[in-house]
Amino acid sequence: MTQTAIPFLFMRGGTSRGPYLNRADLPEDLDTLAEVLIAMVGSGHPLNIDGIGGGAAVTTKVAMLSASDDDWADVDYFFAQVSVEDRLVDFRPTCGNILSGVGPAAIEMGLVAARTDETPVNIHAVNTGARVAAVVKTPGGTVSYEGDAQIDGVPGTAAPVALTFMDTVGGVTGAFLPTGNLTDTIDGIPVTCMDVAMPMVIARATSFGLTGYESAAELDENADFFARMEAVRIKAGALMGMGDVSQSVTPKFGLLAPARAGGTVAARYFMPWKTHPTMAVTGAQCLASCVLTPGTVADAPVPNENPARITLEHASGRIDVLVDYDQTEAGTAIKAAGLVRTARKLAAGHVFVPASVWAGN
Structure with a gap:
């Protein structure tokens, strides 16, 4: 055989x-x-x-x-x-x-x-x-x-x-904020390093000279952006206690921008060496948690409800994340997140x- x-x-x-x-x-x-x-x-x-x-x-x-x-x-x-x-x-x-x-x-x-x-x-x-x-x-x-x-x-x-x-x-780093900070500055780029469902490095699109509304294809063609993003991601991985992440797909990277189609925030997600054509379910939870946490790079309107429905506008449409959380003096405590998939x-x-x-x- x-x-x-x-x-x-x-x-x-x-x-x-x-x-x-x-x-x-x-x-x-x-x-x-x-x-x-x-x-x-x-x-x-x-x-x-x-x-x-x-x-x-x-x-x-x-x-x-x-x-x-x-x-x-x-x-x-x-x-x-x-x-x-x-x-x-x-x-x-x-x-x-x-x-x-x-x-x-x-x-x-x-x-x-x-x-x-x-x-x-x-x-x-x-x-x-x-x-x-x-x-x-x-x-x-x-x-x-x-x-x-x-x-x-x-x-x-x-x-x-x-x-x-x-x-x-x-789940990976042992902490909600693996660096201990709501924001860190790496290579001049303000980022939030967060570990909810997926460890991520999150930045504002404008910090890279982008709008945050680019298509996946447009982003994949932007070699200069990917080189800058990867340098930030590798340094962030070390700060998050993940060691050398140059050969690992984690932490993933996300970009945020103001919503423009009725959602909570516009988001782009990277896998990390290509742009995700839509949005990862795990990444969506991390990005939604970032939105719900005051002081992060998200700077997005937070729904006055609990569970909170966070709608992410991604490269192919939208995804809703229903987050059950507590806001305490110690910070945001994520209890559960609900999604519907097929x-x-x-x-x-x-x-x-x-x-x-x-x-x-």
């Missing part, structure tokens, strides 16, 4: 896409696992021509699921971000868009038993320790992918997947990797 067959589901989760795998069908050793995922996705070529990746960071993501030993959770979700061209795998971050498909995939894999009408799936995000409560539509005890929910960045409509994120503060099963079967990479269990 020259290839190893690995069972998989191929799913769209939110505005991302990739294989959903059973962790038991993969090597335990992370170095070998990384090589398997590189071969599976086809990392090392801009089109991922020798794998099932789609030539973009939002289509080279992998979800690995297993039954959870956690008393609260039903399923463990282990995420990997595979690079498009550099043959790198980052196991440090999580992905909220791919997480949108974890509930449906867990039911499809038999890890969670479907109920009639709706099935709750409690998810432990292994990479960051976050807890996420998902509700999946299961009429007649079968996952439904058709419905009326629409999310910007995905054509058409689908069944809604309701997500409530908990325990998201300090997911769809695209294919199922086996994906193959060379036996020379891994001969199987």
Whole structure:
């Protein structure tokens, strides 16, 4: 046998896409696992021509699921971000868009038993320790992918997947504000370094001479901006206690500008070496938390309500984040964040990797 067959589901989760795998069908050793995922996705070529990746960071993501030993959770979700061209795998971050498909995939894999009408799936995000409560539509005890929910960045409509994120503060760095400051100045750029669902470095678009309303394509063509942003990001990563982040996709980077289409704030999100075509679910929570925290670079109107609905205007539309929080003398305390996403099963079967990479269990 020259290839190893690995069972998989191929799913769209939110505005991302990739294989959903059973962790038991993969090597335990992370170095070998990384090589398997590189071969599976086809990392090392801009089109991922020798794998099932789609030539973009939002289509080279992998979800690995297993039954959870956690008393609260039903399923463990282990995420990997595979690079498009550099043959790198980052196991440090999580992905909220791919997480949108974890509930449906867990039911499809038999890890969670479907109920009639709706099935709750409690998810432990292994990479960051976050807890996420998902509700999946299961009429007649079968996952439904058709419905009326629409999310910007995905054509058409689908069944809604309701997500409530908990325990998201300090998942990577251990702190809401990893540098201990509401703002830091790096290379002359005021930034807020924050760790909610995803560690991020956040700045005002005007600090880089941008409007904040540029398209993803326009930003990707701006090499000077990316060079300046990356220099700030690397220095911020060190200040956040994350060490050398030059080869890591975290911390991510975000730009904010005043809203111009009825939202709370305009935002652009970076992955970090390309502009996200829409908005990351985890990044949206961090950006919303930044908006809700006085003294940060956000400088945006805060809704006088709790939970607060923060609407981020992104490169392809809008995303709403419902944040349950407390404002205390010690600062902002994020309790939970709710979002509605959609997911769809695209294919199922086996994906193959060379036996020379891994001969199987």
